[in-house]
Amino acid sequence: MSRSRKKTPYNTDTSQKFLKKVANKRVRRLLKNPDNSLPYSSYKKAFQSWDICDYKNYGHSFEEFYKEEVALWRHWRTLPYWKNEPKPTREECWLDYFKQYLRK
Numbered sequence: 458m459s460r461s462r463k464k465t466p467y468n469t470d471t472s473q474k475f476l477k478k479v480a481n482k483r484v485r486r487l488l489k490n491p492d493n494s495l496p497y498s499s500y501k502k503a504f505q506s507w508d509i510c511d512y513k514n515y516g517h518s519f520e521e522f523y524k525e526e527v528a529l530w531r532h533w534r535t536l537p538y539w540k541n542e543p544k545p546t547r548e549e550c551w552l553d554y555f556k557q558y559l560r561k
Contacts, residue, residue: 462555463559467515468513469514516557516558522554523554526553527544527545530544530545
């Protein structure tokens, strides 16, 4: 079996898909109601489009990702809870980068 991965690093918001389902359900319910004269083209009046969270976040190169992780680590070290946190290695950062941006 071949190992496939994304050609362009990007990250999508998959945790908020339930809002899209809620919006579709609300529109379908309004279209079924005979008292409501909502034409099919004006579905945006039933649900605000800014409530739907479907976007793509195009990623950086790995080097930029690693620099951001180290900068975040330096910031976290100033907080008392994260004081003893070890510096992230390149291997750990590569696994995070691969998980967030390159896996299908």
